[in-house]
Structures are given as structure tokens and as C-alpha cells.
Amino acid sequence: MDIIFYHPTFDTQSWLAGLQQQLPEARVREWREGDNQPADYALVWHPPVEMLAGRKQLKGVFALGAGVDSILSKLKAHPDMLPAGVPLFRLEDTGMGLQMQEYAVSQVLHWFRRFDDYQAQKQQANWQPLDEYRREDFTIGLLGAGVLGGQVAESLIAWGFPVRCWSRSKKDYPGVTSFAGAEQLGDFLNGTRVLINLLPNTPQTVGIINAGLLEQLADEAYVLNLARGVHLVEADLLAALDNGKLKGAMLDVFSQEPLPVDSPLWKHPRVAITPHIAAVTRPDEAMAYIARTIRQIEKGEKPAGEVSLQHGY
Numbered sequence: 001m002d003i004i005f006y007h008p009t010f011d012t013q014s015w016l017a018g019l020q021q022q023l024p025e026a027r028v029r030e031w032r033e034g035d036n037q038p039a040d041y042a043l044v045w046h047p048p049v050e051m052l053a054g055r056k057q058l059k060g061v062f063a064l065g066a067g068v069d070s071i072l073s074k075l076k077a078h079p080d081m082l083p084a085g086v087p088l089f090r091l092e093d094t095g096m097g098l099q100m101q102e103y104a105v106s107q108v109l110h111w112f113r114r115f116d117d118y119q120a121q122k123q124q125a126n127w128q129p130l131d132e133y134r135r136e137d138f139t140i141g142l143l144g145a146g147v148l149g150g151q152v153a154e155s156l157i158a159w160g161f162p163v164r165c166w167s168r169s170k171k172d173y174p175g176v177t178s179f180a181g182a183e184q185l186g187d188f189l190n191g192t193r194v195l196i197n198l199l200p201n202t203p204q205t206v207g208i209i210n211a212g213l214l215e216q217l218a219d220e221a222y223v224l225n226l227a228r229g230v231h232l233v234e235a236d237l238l239a240a241l242d243n244g245k246l247k248g249a250m251l252d253v254f255s256q257e258p259l260p261v262d263s264p265l266w267k268h269p270r271v272a273i274t275p276h277i278a279a280v281t282r283p284d285e286a287m288a289y290i291a292r293t294i295r296q297i298e299k300g301e302k303p304a305g306e307v308s309l310q311h312g313y
């Protein structure tokens with residue numbers, strides 16, 4: 001079995017060694033320009049078109065991340081990049097769920113305990129206990145309730161917050177109120193105090209967090225964007241912060257990355273920023289998942305994690 005690997009920034013040698021250990025029966029190599037030698041599987045992130053185009057013998061392509069938007073947008077421009085019938089897999093969880101839980105829980109607690117207000121008071125040397133917030137006024141709403149959103153919901157339930165989610169179809173997570181489809185988006189937003197985005201980037205979700213949506217949230221709401229920058233209309237977020245509708249935002253992802261130095265988001269006192277690190281690929285867990293999935297394919301089984309090209313995620 002031959003496996004080709006391409007990632008623009010990962011430590012390729014350590015991935016090749018790790019994969020070889022997980023799959024001793026395979027021949028694993030780095031893909032380089034001009035390599036047309038046979039391959040059964042391709043492991044990729046931002047792959048050059050020529051790496052995959054025409055490789056009809058592939059049994060599977062693995063995206064080395066959870067979101068497949070960059071691969072699918074390339075596929076749109078170059079439909080021959082993924083030969084017909086070759087399944088595309090993505091990383092499901094592989095350690096990202098826990099990272100998303102850490103990020104979301106720490107930030108929700110930061111807002112809930114008013115550390116943002118105390119930080120602002122500190123700038124003024126102002127010693128002033130503030131009214132406590134009540135959990136019942138702190139409903140958390142998850143936009144997207146899949147592998148990662150479901151785990152974030154679970155972690156916030158454990159902290160006693162009212163939690164609701166919105167997805168394409170209804171979910172059955174214990175203690176979580178589930179809303180589904182465009183017709184229930186308004187009900188989901190009504191009363192949501194903290195909006196956490198974990199949607200995939202698809203034509204249906206681009207720009208979804210806009211002025212019209214923000215207006216429907218509870219007053220003094222907060223936005224946590226953990227998914228993709230294109231989901232959020234940044235100008236609308238800034239306007240909602242400045243008109244008082246939103247109390248704060250924490251953003252991990254941006255319409256342009258790295259975020260340009262002249263973006264007004266950097267300077268806004270109620271916007272917190274991290275550089276797209278909410279959940280990163282954990283090599284050991286990712287390699288174990290890929291090896292397990294390849295073994296399932298080799299046995300003729302149908303593994304989890306296949307991307308629906310029809311739905312775009």
C-alpha cells in the first residue's frame with residue numbers, strides 16, 4: 001500500500017515516521033512536485049491540484065484537519081482534482097473536541113464571572129464589586145452541533161448553564177434544547193446570551209452571523225467564533241458592540257488570516273483575539289484515526305468521517 005503526504009507547515013518527517021509506525025505494511029512518502037508514482041491513499045492540507053488530479057486508483061483522501069472548506073473550494077475551481085468516486089475523509093475530533101471544550105468553557109466563565117468588567121475597572125484602579133450574573137440569564141447557544149459543537153455543549157451543561165443548539169437536523173444531546181433548520185433559527189436566537197459558532201463553512205453558512213442575526217440575540221450578548229472567519233460579518237459585529245447590543249466577542253478565526261494589522265478588531269477593547277488556535281491537529285490522535293480508517297477501508301467496511309460532497313462538509 002502506498003501513501004502520499006503533503007502539508008505546507010507540518011513537520012513532514014515526523015508525520016512520515018509516525019504513519020510508518022502506525023501502518024508498518026505501508027510505504028509512506030512525502031509528495032513532491034512531479035511525483036506521479038502510484039498511491040492508494042493521500043493525506044493532505046491545501047494540496048496542489050496536480051497532487052491528486054487523475055489519481056483514479058486512490059481509495060481515500062484524508063484532510064489533515066476538521067474543516068474541508070479549503071479543499072472543497074479548490075475542488076470547485078478544479079473539479080478533476082478529486083477523481084469521481086474517491087472518498088474524502090476529514091478528522092473527526094482526534095483531540096480537537098477537548099481543546100474546543102477548554103476554549104469555550106474558559107471564555108464563557110470569563111464573561112459569566114465578569115472578568116472583562118473587572119479588567120476594565122482595573123485600568124481605572126477602580127475597586128468595585130459588581131452584581132453577579134445568574135446562570136438562568138446566561139443561555140448558551142451553539143450554532144452547529146456536530147462532533148465539536150456536541151462536545152462543547154456537553155462541557156457547558158456540566159457547568160450548569162442552559163444550553164441550546166442549532167443544526168441541520170435535530171440532535172438528542174442530554175440536557176440540550178435542540179433547534180433545527182432555517183425555520184427554527186429565530187427561536188434559537190431568542191434569549192441566547194452567548195453565541196458559540198461551530199458551523200462548517202458552506203455556501204449556506206457564509207455570513208450567517210450578521211446584523212440581522214445579532215439583533216435577535218439577548219441584550220448584552222457575547223459572540224465566540226471558533227469555526228471560520230467567513231461566517232461572521234466583522235463590520236456588523238463591530239457595529240453591534242458599539243451600539244451596546246453586544247457586550248463582548250472572542251474571535252479565533254477571521255475573514256482574512258493573519259488578521260491585517262490595520263483591522264479595527266485589534267484595537268476594540270471588548271474584542272479578544274487568538275490566532276486560529278482554538279483546536280489544532282494532534283498528530284498522534286490523527287495518525288491513529290487515519291490508520292484505523294485505512295484498515296476499515298481495506299477490509300471493505302464503511303468508516304465514519306467521510307465528507308458529504310453534496311452538503312459540503
Ligand SMILES: NC(=O)C1=CN([C@@H]2O[C@H](COP(=O)(O)OP(=O)(O)OC[C@H]3O[C@@H](n4cnc5c(N)ncnc54)[C@H](O)[C@@H]3O)[C@@H](O)[C@H]2O)C=CC1
Nearest residue numbers: 066067144145146147148149167168200204226227278279
Ligand atoms: N478554529 C479552529 O481551530 C477550528 C475550527 N474548526 C471548524 O469547526 C467546524 C465544525 O467542525 P465539526 O464539529 O467537526 O463539524 P461537523 O460536521 O461534525 O458539525 C457541523 C454541524 O453544523 C451543522 N450544520 C451544517 N450546515 C448547516 C446549516 N446550513 N444549517 C444549520 N446547521 C448546519 C450540522 O448539522 C452539524 O451539527 C469545522 O468545519 C471547522 O471549520 C474545526 C477545528 C478547529
Ligand SMILES: O=C(O)C(=O)CO
Nearest residue numbers: 065066067279280281
Ligand atoms: O482543522 C481545522 O479545520 C482547523 O481549523 C485547524 O486549525
